[in-house]
Amino acid sequence: MAPSSAVGNPRNAARAIDALRRGWIVRIESAETAIQIAAIETTNAITDITGLLLSASRAATLKLVNQRAAADTNLPVCIAVPADMDMSMALAIADPTLDLRYPMKGPFAALPLQDAVSASAAMELARLAGLLPAFLVVGEGAVAEEIVTPEDVIAFDDSNRLEIATRARLPVAANAEAEIVAFRSVADSTDHIALIIGKRDQTAPVVRLHSECLTGDVLGSLKCDCGPQLHEALHQISDAQWGILLYLRQEGRGIGLINKLRAYALQDQGFDTVDANVRLGFAIDARDFSVAAQMLKLLGVPSVRLLTNNPEKVAGLQAEGIGVPERLPLKIASNPHNAHYLATKRDRTGHKL
Numbered sequence: 001m002a003p004s005s006a007v008g009n010p011r012n013a014a015r016a017i018d019a020l021r022r023g024w025i026v027r028i029e030s031a032e033t034a035i036q037i038a039a040i041e042t043t044n045a046i047t048d049i050t051g052l053l054l055s056a057s058r059a060a061t062l063k064l065v066n067q068r069a070a071a072d073t074n075l076p077v078c079i080a081v082p083a084d085m086d087m088s089m090a091l092a093i094a095d096p097t098l099d100l101r102y103p104m105k106g107p108f109a110a111l112p113l114q115d116a117v118s119a120s121a122a123m124e125l126a127r128l129a130g131l132l133p134a135f136l137v138v139g140e141g142a143v144a145e146e147i148v149t150p151e152d153v154i155a156f157d158d159s160n161r162l163e164i165a166t167r168a169r170l171p172v173a174a175n176a177e178a179e180i181v182a183f184r185s186v187a188d189s190t191d192h193i194a195l196i197i198g199k200r201d202q203t204a205p206v207v208r209l210h211s212e213c214l215t216g217d218v219l220g221s222l223k224c225d226c227g228p229q230l231h232e233a234l235h236q237i238s239d240a241q242w243g244i245l246l247y248l249r250q251e252g253r254g255i256g257l258i259n260k261l262r263a264y265a266l267q268d269q270g271f272d273t274v275d276a277n278v279r280l281g282f283a284i285d286a287r288d289f290s291v292a293a294q295m296l297k298l299l300g301v302p303s304v305r306l307l308t309n310n311p312e313k314v315a316g317l318q319a320e321g322i323g324v325p326e327r328l329p330l331k332i333a334s335n336p337h338n339a340h341y342l343a344t345k346r347d348r349t350g351h352k353l
C-alpha cells in the first residue's frame with residue numbers, strides 16, 4: 001500500500017494505547033482496509049478471533065519464515081487460529097519467555113497480511129503501551145473501543161513536545177549546588193528530569209544522558225552498569241566546572257519495564273541482551289535521543305561534552321543540531337553478573353569500552 005498523506009491525530013493513538021492496555025479492542029484503519037486487534041496479554045474472553053498478529057521475530061522463532069516471501073521477513077505476520085485455542089495457548093504463542101514451559105507448539109499457518117502498514121502500526125502501539133507485540137485479530141462483528149490510523153501513530157510519536165514545568169534547588173550527595181528541572185511531555189506521562197550541577201558559564205557543560213533503569217538505579221541490580229554509571233556520572237559532572245544529568249524515562253532502552261524484565265527472563269534462559277530484545281519483537285535499542293536534544297535546547301545549551309561509551313548517543317544529539325565537541329568515556333568496573341552484558345554492548349552494539 002502506498003503511504004497515505006493524511007495528517008494523523010495523536011489523540012486517537014493516545015486513546016488506542018490506553019485501550020490496548022485495558023484489553024479493549026482497537027480498530028486500525030488505513031486507506032484501504034481495517035484490522036481489529038486486542039493485545040493478547042491484557043485481553044480475556046474475546047470471541048470471534050480470526051487470527052493472531054505477531055512480530056516478524058516471533059514468526060521466525062515459531063518457524064513461520066518459510067511461509068513468507070523473502071521480502072516480507074521484517075513485517076509482522078498473521079497466523080490462523082489454532083484449533084481449540086484458549087487464552088493460555090494464545091499467550092504461549094505470543095510470549096517467548098514461556099517457550100521452555102510450552103515447547104510443543106504448532107505447526108502454524110501464516111495468513112496473507114492484508115495491510116502491512118496497519119500491522120506495523122500495531123507493533124509500534126504495543127511498544128508505546130509497554131505490551132508484548134502480539135495481538136488477537138478480531139472479526140468485524142465485534143465493536144472496537146477506539147479507531148486509529150497508522151498516521152495517528154506517527155503523529156503521536158512526532159507530537160511528543162516537551163516543556164519545562166518547574167524547577168527547584170536540589171542539593172544531592174554528589175554536590176549541594178544542584179538544581180532540578182522537570183520537563184512535562186505533552187504526549188504521554190513520561191516526564192523527564194534534568195539535574196544541573198555547578199555554576200553555569202560559557203563553556204560546553206559535561207552532560208550525561210541516563211536512560212531510566214529501575215532495577216539498576218533503585219534496587220542496585222548487578223545485571224547492568226546503570227546504578228554505578230549514574231553515580232559516577234554525577235561525580236564527574238560535579239568535578240567539572242558545570243554539567244547536566246538528563247534522566248530520560250526510557251526504561252529498558254525504550255521498551256518499558258515489563259518488557260525489559262521479560263528480556264531478563266530470556267537472559268535467564270541464555271539469550272544475551274541483544275537477542276532477548278529481538279526475540280520479544282523489539283528493536284535492539286528503541287530509544288529516541290532527540291528527546292535529550294529538546295531538553296538541552298529548552299535549557300539553552302547548544303553544545304555538550306558528552307559522558308558516554310555509546311556512539312548512538314553522540315550521533316543522536318548531533319542529528320538534532322546539538323554540538324558534541326568531546327566524548328568523555330564512562331568506565332565502570334564490571335562484576336561477575338554484568339561482565340557478559342558489558343561484553344555484549346562492546347561486541348554487538350558498538351559501545352567503546
Ligand SMILES: Nc1nc2c(ncn2[C@@H]2O[C@H](COP(=O)(O)OP(=O)(O)OP(=O)(O)O)[C@@H](O)[C@H]2O)c(=O)[nH]1
Nearest residue numbers: 210211212213224250251252253263273308309310
Ligand atoms: N531491553 C533491555 N534494556 C536494558 C537491559 N539492560 C539494561 N537496559 C536498559 O538500558 C538502558 C541503559 O542504557 P544507558 O546506560 O543509558 O546507555 P548505554 O547505551 O549503555 O550507553 P552509555 O552511555 O555508554 O552507558 C536503561 O534504560 C536500562 O533499563 C537489557 O538487558 N534489556
Ligand SMILES: [Zn+2]
Nearest residue numbers: 213216224226
Ligand atoms: Zn540497568
